Amino acid sequence: TQLLEQSPQFLSIQEGENLTVYCNSSSVFSSLQWYRQEPGEGPVLLVTVVTGGEVKKLKRLTFQFGDARKDSSLHITAAQPGDTGLYLCAGETTGNQFYFGTGTSLTVIP
Amino acid sequence: EAGVTQSPTHLIKTRGQQATLRCSPISGHTSVYWYQQALGLGLQFLLWYDEGEERNRGNFPPRFSGRQFPNYSSELNVNALELEDSALYLCASSLMFRPQHFGDGTRLSIL
Numbered sequence: 001t002q003l004l005e006q007s008p009q010f011l012s013i014q015e016g017e018n019l020t021v022y023c024n025s026s027s028v029f030s031s032l033q034w035y036r037q038e039p040g041e042g043p044v045l046l047v048t049v050v051t052g053g054e055v056k057k058l059k060r061l062t063f064q065f066g067d068a069r070k071d072s073s074l075h076i077t078a079a080q081p082g083d084t085g086l087y088l089c090a091g092e093t094t095g096n097q098f099y100f101g102t103g104t105s106l107t108v109i110p
Numbered sequence: 111e112a113g114v115t116q117s118p119t120h121l122i123k124t125r126g127q128q129a130t131l132r133c134s135p136i137s138g139h140t141s142v143y144w145y146q147q148a149l150g151l152g153l154q155f156l157l158w159y160d161e162g163e164e165r166n167r168g169n170f171p172p173r174f175s176g177r178q179f180p181n182y183s184s185e186l187n188v189n190a191l192e193l194e195d196s197a198l199y200l201c202a203s204s205l206m207f208r209p210q211h212f213g214d215g216t217r218l219s220i221l
Contacts, residue, residue: 033209042114042200042212043153088153090210097166098143098210100153 003027004091004101012107013079021074021104023089030094032065032072037086037103079108112137114203114213122219123191131186131216135203141165142184143210144176148197156199159184160206188218196220 004025013019023032031050035043047056049065049072056063060083062075072089089101115134123129135142144156155168159178167174173189182203188195196219202210 031209035212040214042202042214045209045211048209090153092209095166096141096206097158098155100145100155102152 003099004089006087006089006101006104008104009102010105010107012109015080015108015110016078019076019079019106021076021087021106023072023074023091023101025070025091025099027091027093027099028069029091030069031092032069033090033092033098034063034072034074035088035090037088038084043086043088076106079106081108081110084108114201114211116199116201116213116216118216119214120217120219122221124221125191125193127191129188129191129195129218131188131199131201131218133184133186133201133203133213135182135184135201136211139203139205139211140182141204141206141210142178142182143202143204144184144186145200145202146170146197147200147215148194153200157186191220193220 007022033048034046037043047063052067052069054065060077064073087104090098117132141160143158145153147153157167158165162178176186178184198215200215202212204210
C-alpha cells in the first residue's frame with residue numbers, strides 16, 4: 001500500500017505546453033518535498049513546503065501544499081526538454097519519517 | 111560541499127551471495143536513509159540510522175541489515191541474495207527534521 005499516490009504515472013507532452021502533477025494522500029504530513037530524478041542519478045531536491053496552502057515558485061515550476069497538508073501539486077509552465085525526468089513527492093511525518101510517492105515520469109518532446 | 115557518495119556504482123552478484131553497499135553522508139549530516147528503487151515500484155524505504163542507531167526499518171526481511179559508523183557513514187548488507195533484490199539502492203542523508211539529499215545509488219544486479 002502506497003501512502004502517497006501520484007498522478008499521472010506517465011506524461012508525454014510537447015515543448016511549450018503546461019502540465020500539472022498531483023500528489024495525494026489520506027495522511028497529514030508535517031512537510032512535503034518534491035524531487036526530480038534523471039536516469040542513472042539519485043533524486044535531486046526541488047522544494048520543501050511546510051505550511052498548509054503554501055505556494056512556492058521555482059522559475060517555471062509552481063508547487064502548492066494543500067490546506068490540510070495531505071496533498072500537493074506541481075505545475076510546470078511552458079515545459080522544456082530539460083524538464084524531462086521522474087518527479088517524486090515525499091511526505092514527512094511528525095516522526096521524521098519520509099514516504100515517497102509512486103512517481104510521475106515526464107517526457108517533454110522538442 | 112561534497113554530496114552524498116555511494117559505492118560501488120554497480121555490483122553484480124549471484125543468488126545466495128551477500129552484498130555490502132556503502133554510503134558517505136554530507137558532512138555534518140547525522141541521519142542516513144536507505145531506499146530500494148526497483149523498476150516500476152518507486153522508492154521503498156529500507157532503513158533509517160541516526161547518531162549510530164537504527165531508528166526505523168521498512169517492510170523488508172531481516173536479511174536486509176545495516177549499520178552506521180561513528181563518522182556517520184553507513185553500510186547496507188543484503189544476505190542470501192534473491193533475483194528480486196535486483197534494484198537501484200539509494201542512500202540519502204539529512205540533518206534531523208531537514209530534507210534528504212540523495213546519492214546516485216548503487217545498481218545491484220543478481221544473476
